Amino acid sequence: MRIKDILRTERLGEHVTVKGWVRTRRNSAQVTFVELNDGSCMSNLQLVFDSGLLEGLNIGTGTAVEASGLLVESPAPKQPVELRGETLSIIGETASDYPLQKKRHSLEFLRDIAHLRPRANTFGAVFRIRNILAQAVHRFFHERGFLYLNAPIITTSDCEGAGEMFHVTNFNLDDPPRDPKGAVAWDRDFFGKPAALTVSGQLEAEIFATSLGNCYTFGPTFRAENSNTSRHLAEFWMIEPEIAFADLSDDMDLAEEFIRALIRATLDEGMEDLEFFDQRIQKGLIDMLKRLADASFTRITYTDAIAELEKAGDRFEFKPYWGADLQSEHERYLTEEVYDGPVFVTDYPKDIKAFYMRVNDDDKTVAAMDCLIPRVGEIIGGSQREERYDVLLKRIQDLGLVEADYWWYLDLRRYGSIPHAGFGLGFERMVQFVTGMANIRDVIPFPRTPGNAAF
RNA sequence: UCCGGUGUAGCUCAAUCGGCAGAGCAUGCGGCUGUUAACCGCAGGGUUGUAGGUUCGAGUCCUACCACCGGAGCCA
Incomplete structure (x- = not known):
């Protein structure tokens, strides 16, 4: 299920499977919290696991995972529901130099990594x-x-x-066809005349x-x-x-x-x-x-x-x-x-x-x-x-x-x-x-x- | 294109008058009984935008260039 639908319908007591990317992870010796986002909405879904269950798994920010478990009411006030996790598998690991942090980035920096900024x-x-x-x-x-x-x-x-318009041509610009006077022969270009983007x-x-x-x-x-x-x-x-x-x-x-x-x-x-x-x-x-x-x-x-x-x-x-x-x-x-x-x-x-x-x-x-x-x-x-x-x-x-x-x-x-x-x-x-x-x-x-x- | 500003660690930023380049986050390791940008400890991490110049000494001053930001012009 997508997280948007889970949060909208609040299916307490149901078993669900979610897939998405880890936004942040917090853990103690006993319990590990994983916040998962799948792009369907702003909110993350909080997954709660016994820390032992995740032993040896590298699930840092950016990791793609699939998790399943029971949807329960969250005891803390920041989110109405959370997933009491039963299984978690890694779909795609993330290298440790993943540029997105859970901290705020500047919009200028994010513009330079437009493949990750969504x-x-x-x-x-x-x-x-x-x-x-x-x-x-x-x-x-x-x-x-x-x-x-x-x-x-x-x-x-x-x-x-x-x-000003962008010109459109299939001429080889290093050596375009020329008329006898040496001017570019636009009548021999693809459209028979100069063309441009609208x-x-x-x-x-x-x-x-x-x-x-x-x-x-x-x-x-x-x-x-x-x-x-x-x-x-x-x-x-x-x-x-x-x-x-x-x-x-x-x-x-x-x-x-x-x-x-x-x-x-x-x-x-x-x-x-x-x-x-x-x-x-x-x-x-x-x-x-x-x-x-x-x-x-x-x-x-x-x-x-x-x-x-x-x-x-x-x-x-x-x-x-x-x-x-x-x-x-x-x-x-x-x-x-x-x-x-x-x-x-x-x-x-x-x-x-x-x-x-x-x-x-x-x-x-x-x-x-x-x-x-x-x-x-x-x-x-x-x-x-x-x-x-x-x-x-x-x-x-x-x-x-x-x-x-x-x-x-x-x-x-x-x-x-x-x-x-x-x-x-x-x-x-x-x-x-x-x-x-x-x-x-x-x-x-x-x-x-x-x-x-x-x- | 014009005017002004900025450029320091992966990111966000400090560095006093020109005098030993730093912090938080991120990353790695360890700890921690339910966290909320979690927290605590340790560690690694730098051609200070680029090229010149001044100086005993430049992140800091000067010149040129590049990139970005704000404003203007052009417009939607």
Whole structure:
């Protein structure tokens, strides 16, 4: 049986067999205590043996064992039940240089041993919560009739424009084919043109939203930026819903409901792990999540946000003014101090936003929205898409983009164009938010960052 | 990429003004009547991130580089 099921059902008086890894061992001449963990939950199962029974067995921290015995009420207060052990056999011994101790390790050290860190309490909890969230994402959209779309990972469209891209080629880079002038002959590469890893599935999602209706993507995303922060990865997972016959307000309604659903799933299914995070990682975490599970999020226009920031202008390193993008310090002030919770900032100046965002009637702003949350910052970026052919074409031209590259994107506006909207939610940032983990590298199994792709 | 900080035993950290490199945990051995990061005793364990430099003498001061952390930019 798995330890989670044993503890949940409290089968006192039953004989059970468990398999797992030894977390710690304490022994006296008479009695030996072995704490066993099998990853099914945070709690260990305490095994109690007559010391004579374990004579000669090397069962240090990390050893894989199988044990059986009688489940009894524990006389000590720290655990409700324990296993009065009758047999114990070693499945896999552990060398004496096993790096994980029962003491607390630094997250930086554990990151260097990513093949072992899921065996540490913190990371077991992180990845169980991450799993709950991933399942909840699909459940949320499935219950609402959204179509799950697998957007391509390799792309040849250079109109994504969301950042530096990783190139994909099967050329021998020491000696690539060249044309008569000596330039690399990309037309002879695998896809007949330069290709790269996707930076967003949004444009493909728009194709499906304007044919099959509401849909979403949930897949890996790649950015080759030289970003070195606690909230950026070169490979991360993003959820991008795209909704048909919808405007920006519908988009925010969806985003808000989505985040609340994810928080509720975590509270419903991950409470034992949340208690660990609340106690060890971020005090007050559970209260905050409970508060947000039912709260509606603040919505404020960019213009009003600037006015709010100007009132506190002296405290900022960078003075806020209309037309400038919000600095991190501005975003943190809004979400952490003014509203103390998630905030949607909407209707940004069009000059600082992407070409595909719908131009508002004032012709100065676009129907964009960013959702800011405490500690993490921007967790969602979204917009209503420009569905008017003429307006979109003018935006492409004004920004100096190559019209021909966008032929199929423009086609969607020529054939039965509809208002539609969507957003991207950074999955790891969501995991950070509900666990309180400070560094994004600690909420993805194997982080990829500049200079690091180990394991 | 920019600014700031840190780098000492397997891990977490001390080391005063430039003057004998230490502790706890982990590991090994022994002890201990039910432990809870168990406890008690003993033992082994070091190219002080790397390469130079100053000095009678450098973990400590100087230069360069590397790694990590925090903040910024880019964004999700």
